[in-house]
Amino acid sequence: MLNLVLFGPPGAGKGTQSEKLISKYNLVHISTGDIFRAHIKGQTELGKQVSQIIADGNLVPDSITIAMLEEEIKQNPQAKGFIFDGFPRTVAQAEALDKFLADNNSAITGVIALDVNEQELTQRIAKRQEISGRADDAADKLKKRIEEYFGKTIHVLPYYEAQGKLSKVNGIGEIEAIFTELSQVIDSYNA
Numbered sequence: 001m002l003n004l005v006l007f008g009p010p011g012a013g014k015g016t017q018s019e020k021l022i023s024k025y026n027l028v029h030i031s032t033g034d035i036f037r038a039h040i041k042g043q044t045e046l047g048k049q050v051s052q053i054i055a056d057g058n059l060v061p062d063s064i065t066i067a068m069l070e071e072e073i074k075q076n077p078q079a080k081g082f083i084f085d086g087f088p089r090t091v092a093q094a095e096a097l098d099k100f101l102a103d104n105n106s107a108i109t110g111v112i113a114l115d116v117n118e119q120e121l122t123q124r125i126a127k128r129q130e131i132s133g134r135a136d137d138a139a140d141k142l143k144k145r146i147e148e149y150f151g152k153t154i155h156v157l158p159y160y161e162a163q164g165k166l167s168k169v170n171g172i173g174e175i176e177a178i179f180t181e182l183s184q185v186i187d188s189y190n191a
Contacts, residue, residue: 001079001082001109002025002109002186003082003084003106003107003108004027004083004108004111004186005083005160006018006083006085007114007156008116009146009153011116011121011124012114012116012171013171013175013178014085014114015031018031018083020175022083025080025083025186027081027082028076030072030073030082030083031086031087032068032085034085035072036068040054049064057145058148062090062093065087065093069087073100081109089152089153090153090155091155094156094159109165109189110165110167110189111157111160111165111166112185113166113168113169114169114178115169115172117172121146167185169181
């Protein structure tokens with residue numbers, strides 16, 4: 001099973017590249033952000049819980065995120081693998097994911113970090129906000145999300161680096177060039 005974590009700050013291109021990787025490698029996409037937005041739109045109990053948290057630009061508590069993620073994985077028993085987009089965001093989440101996968105005779109194959117500087121992120125998200133109007137892309141929320149990433153989330157990388165699973169890819173450039181580099185990293189897992 002090919003289980004990938006696509007890592008990077010808001011606006012790094014995780015969603016764009018995930019779509020291409022899913023198509024090429026026949027993976028199931030698990031985006032905590034997409035799942036949260038679906039619950040919010042469907043006005044589920046979970047949606048009501050996380051709506052204000054996300055609107056404020058804060059991270060949803062681990063317990064809620066992990067339970068929801070496990071449910072999503074269990075709904076796809078025939079999957080050839082998963083691509084985790086926006087998860088894990090903390091070392092505790094990474095440890096919980098590793099334990100859950102191990103309990104299901106699986107593991108993270110590799111973690112790929114899209115490397116993008118803050119100036120590029122700000123420009124990309126400003127464009128995305130104009131198009132999508134996502135509440136968490138508003139300037140004040142964005143600043144908080146980027147700070148959250150560089151202050152907390154980035155500390156997950158050494159966890160995977162210690163396991164020999166971390167690769168970094170330059171996330172600035174043409175979408176196809178970045179995709180080609182991502183594909184080379186993933187193909188090296190099978191070599």
